Amino acid sequence: MNVAVIQFPGSNCDADALHAARMNLDPSARFVWHTEEGLPAGTDLVFLPGGFSYGDHLRSGAVAARSPVMQAVKAHAERGGFVLGICNGFQVLTEAGLLPGALSRNQDLHFLCKPVHLRVENNQTAFTSAYTPGQTLEIPIAHGEGNYYADAQTIEALEGEGRIIFRYLDNPNGSLNDIAGIVSERGNVLGMMPHPERAVEALLGSEDGRGLFQSLKQHRTEVRS
């Protein structure tokens, strides 16, 4: 699997994303600078890392969603290519319209960094097939704006189509329906606030994020950029 990690000015989990991708998916995973207009040939997975792209100016993810490289990412997603957005990456995906809804400020208005427990709600996706249904994962969060919101109709659709794939057991930020991660209609785009790339080594406290990468590995896609 060929992985491209997009770097925006202000991304700060870019190196972590690359490290986790190289360990678990693609030893030659590479960075792609935000001004690029295309993705490297053969890209299977686009990884939008966490951080504060463009300093969260305007709204978190808003400026990054309009950067040149995002046109290529959208085209990749439309072709059915995999896109994984974590934390700020999730915010970028909602701003870019690749996922519905929005992430607003945490309920208590503070940044929060701690391990949380997630339940795998749907393991019939390319991102979760290595997990068992209902499996509980311990994965850290680190965000100030992770409070997922969407209108009632969207929430209903997400619920009905099994697109809420991770749910908080102890909702840390006020997200509607305890939503921690959702996929696109076709299931090829995942956005989630918790950081699975921080949970792939026992040395750092949890390996529960590895299943996500293992799932992707099993789903070598035919759709490449």
Added chain:
Amino acid sequence: MTQTHSPLPSLRARAATFGLSESEYDLLVEKIERHPNALEAAIVGAMWSEHCGYKNSRPLFKAFPTEGPQVLQGPGENAGVVDIGEGWGVAFKMESHNHPSAVEPVQGAATGVGGILRDIFAMGARPFAVLDSLRFGDPDSPRTKFLVNGVVEGISHYGNAIGVPTVGGEVTFHPSYQENPLVNVMALGLLRHEDLAKGTMGEVGNQIIYVGSKTGRDGLGGAVFASADLSDASQADRPAVQVGDPFMEKLLLEATLEAIEAGVVAGVQDMGAAGLVSSTCEMAYRAGLGITMNLDDVPTRETGMVPMELCLSESQERMILVPVPGREQELYDLLAKWELDVVNIGQVEEHHNYRLMWKGEVVCDLPVDLLNEAPKYTREGVESLGIIAAREHDLTDIPVPDDLGGVLLRLLSHPTIASKRPIFERYDQQVMTNTVVLPGAADAAVMRVKGSAMGVAATSDCNPRFVQLDPYVGAAAAVAEAARNLACVGATPLAITDNLNFGNPHRPEVYYQMQQAVQGIGDACRALNTPVTGGNVSLYNQYVEANPDGTHRTVAIHPTPTIGMVGVLPDIIKRATLGLKGEGQVLYLLGELGDSIGASQYLETVHGLEAGKVPPLDLKLEQTVIDGVLGLIRAGLTDTAHDCAEGGLAVTLAEMAMAGNVGLKVQISSDTRADALLFGEAHSRVVVAVSDPGAAETLLRGLDVPFVRLGGAGGASVTIALPRQNVELSVNLTELSAAYDEPLNVVLG
């Protein structure tokens, strides 16, 4: 030479507004054989301020050991650097942002983080950890709540956004910090030896490149502001507080490191205190050369800025880079990728002057050496009679309370001791995916080095009550505690940085504290083989309060020489945390049982007394205990260790039990008074939990480490029996946690 800014006769009378005394003004005139203009006087005032020139403190620094095989870069650069092996170095430094945080806590703390990070990446090191040592006043007062919330938000805002984890530090409370809180920030960076950069102008002909934010009027005169007493009028100095932009800093960080790695910079320094002037002036001094800069070329964010403002603004996120001759274009291209403003503002020259041009005229022309060699003052220190009396206070009649379990709960709920989790959760502790031991889980933070088996540990420590009652022993004890904390995670202590926070050095009793504390740090660093690689001095930490009758009262902070120490774990797998790991393990105390309640948190909290002798510190014993702990951890005989500090042995045991969610039962047989055994704060003590007591005892005896077998882990409560006093204290874990977990949530409100 133009003299446009002020008529000469009044300049001497106004010297104080530039931070100069009249005698300093006269000295300047004598050296340059003419009167300075107002800009020159202001530049000298900034360079000779305590913050930049260390005029009151440097003569004392002779007491510091600064060399050792582990030291790659000692004092005098942007940060110190230690060798951790395998070609890796760790750059580290601590700096204060006390006065800005007192008047504008969010930006004061945020820019404190920003400033120290620039010092680290200016060395060519990638910042990978931040620790904050924070001291506030009465936790129940609205002002303290305002300051704590603001400072935590500032650190969170800046550190989280730039993507450097906050991994540790201290948060303590004492009335002496009510108006003048302390915000000391320590940062660590990782570098390959070959990437070590220096703050120098290099050679004649080199360009001087300004990069980063434009210059505004914020932070004007910050170095002078930081070198004066705080008072009601300080609120009017809010313009002297800078505003930070972590996004800009992130770009600067990446661009600077990329440039250093590409080998296209000959020198690099951040614009910190006293802005453009101090950075370029210090770089010229290190190169032994002069420079000429054109102030018209300095990028500005406001119109109509005059030389004084351009020179002394402390606008954040600005760096000076000196390109390697012939590779200027490569540097420009690289900086352009990061969308940074880049301007060539001057060049390095043969003469030895600091020469500034503005609108075609020379507006400053002063010898570089003169600016960098502030006059040094050695003062007479005299110990305060009040402190002597407090230290000699007879404690024998202090009653031992009946409800010792209640005392334990009271200590655990004191905000100085209570869990800091509510604060740490607001910081990103894990970004960069190196944090192996999270804040609160052990006595020091531990980060891995990717691609190596090694780990880096860091801690910041000081018990200001000890320093107040005995500055020599108290300061030495801060070094000892830092070393012990590193040992408790399995790290060999390597070197320190210090942040010396004191009151006004013109007061003999404050100067005495400085003298004694510096001596204590020096002696402890020599004994424990942890040289001083740099640091920061923050004086004038006192508040002048107007009494209703028109007189004034001065409230100085407790002297607080914060010690930041770095250590290395040769094999990160062999490490320890403080929580008990399960039932059945045997608990040992390494070191001696406490025999005094002098200078303890217990005495202050329960009896309202800050008094008594600080327990004596035996640095040989300290080293022996450190060797014992490291021996046990590295032999695989323990992975659980916790030092005894505020609150004594009982608090240590309770914390180990709560962190592991496992109870314990111990018995102590000694004739000492019960409260001294439980809550006394003797130094050089560590509690460990082991599974193989025979092997552990053999190892400890082999190293001549004194130890006491205390008891074992198990059950759901902490039970401490003192048979000779006929006392048994027993509190269940739920009750302990209830007391320990909540207090900081209440302070944060």
